[in-house]
Amino acid sequence: MLILSWIAAVVACLGYGSASVLQSVGARRVATATGVTGIAAILVQVPYLIGLGLDGIAFLANVVALRELPLFLVQTVLSASIGVTAVLAFLRGARFGWRDWTSLGVLAAGLVCLGVSAAPEAATSLSLLADWLVLGSALIPLAVLLVGLRLPERPAGLTLAAAAGLGFTGVAVASRGLSVDAIGLGLLAQPLLWAIAVHGAIAMAAFALALQRGSVTVINAITFVIEMIIPSIIGLWLLGDHVREGYTAVAAVGFVLAIAGTVSLSRFAE
Numbered sequence: 001m002l003i004l005s006w007i008a009a010v011v012a013c014l015g016y017g018s019a020s021v022l023q024s025v026g027a028r029r030v031a032t033a034t035g036v037t038g039i040a041a042i043l044v045q046v047p048y049l050i051g052l053g054l055d056g057i058a059f060l061a062n063v064v065a066l067r068e069l070p071l072f073l074v075q076t077v078l079s080a081s082i083g084v085t086a087v088l089a090f091l092r093g094a095r096f097g098w099r100d101w102t103s104l105g106v107l108a109a110g111l112v113c114l115g116v117s118a119a120p121e122a123a124t125s126l127s128l129l130a131d132w133l134v135l136g137s138a139l140i141p142l143a144v145l146l147v148g149l150r151l152p153e154r155p156a157g158l159t160l161a162a163a164a165g166l167g168f169t170g171v172a173v174a175s176r177g178l179s180v181d182a183i184g185l186g187l188l189a190q191p192l193l194w195a196i197a198v199h200g201a202i203a204m205a206a207f208a209l210a211l212q213r214g215s216v217t218v219i220n221a222i223t224f225v226i227e228m229i230i231p232s233i234i235g236l237w238l239l240g241d242h243v244r245e246g247y248t249a250v251a252a253v254g255f256v257l258a259i260a261g262t263v264s265l266s267r268f269a270e
Contacts, residue, residue: 002120008064009077015058017081020220022051023208042208052204059171059200066123066172067179070242071235072251073118075172076111076258079224083107086265099264107261113254117247124240126177128191134174135195138202141166145206157214158222160206165226167203171196172231176239221266225259 026048042048058078065074083104090096126134141163148159174195210219232255235241243251 002068005065005068005120008061009069009074012058012061012065012074013077013081014084015054015061015081016078017084019051019054019058020081021085022047022054023211026051042212048208055204062172063175063179066176068120068122070118070120071172071176071239072232072241072255073114074176075228075231076114076255079228079262080107080111080258082220082224082262082265103261103264105261106257107265110254110256110258110261113250114258117243117251117254119242119244121240123176123179123235124238126192126238130238131177131191131195134170134177135191135198138167138170138195138198141170141199141202141206145202145209148206149209153213157210157212157219160210160213161219161222162226163206164203164210164219165223166230167199167206168223168227169230169234170199171203172227173234173239174199176231176235176241217267221263224262224266228255228259228262 026042026045062074062078065077086094086100086104090100144159144163144166148156148163150156151159174192178190178192178196207219207223210223232241
């Protein structure tokens, strides 16, 4: 099962990396449409729809990965999808400088450190109250999204990217918490399942609107950093994620390297 979780994490990384580029293409095609009209216009763009399909595949793989692997590792692997995008850009003829190759190396080193230091095991089950709180916390990214829609273009893009990161944080935490439950019809009554749907819808809407208003590089960097750091803290605090004994420093170094590499490579999402 552990091998399956690792394979799923890689599949999710590849899926999200490809999807973000396609979604950017779709969003840019209707850059003049805003608000609810803007969301509707983006959702009918073929590249964006293909990206959503890849997101769906990646999400299912993500859920499988979280059944055995801690959030701080899985979220970092997912954010490393920008490295996949960078490699694809290189294969398509993009010019790579020493900084780009160094960033890829730093990101890879960070992932190795985290992979070595992570202690794989199932998540700690949350209480029913905690499950409802995760669902209710969707009000936070929703509020940030609504604020972002009222701001001028540049600050709006940054705020909407933060809303997307917070929404994806909710998806990650709910997915990890839900991973302890048996798969079946009984999941339909679980608040965490609905938390995934609500947080995910808010996150995708905020991300699409952010791509219309700001640089893809900056939007991805903000979103990635938020959805790496906050879920990792929550996982270590509430969900039973932990680092192998004696590997705390290795994990910390790996996390910093992964964030640095991810942010540096974010420009390739263009």
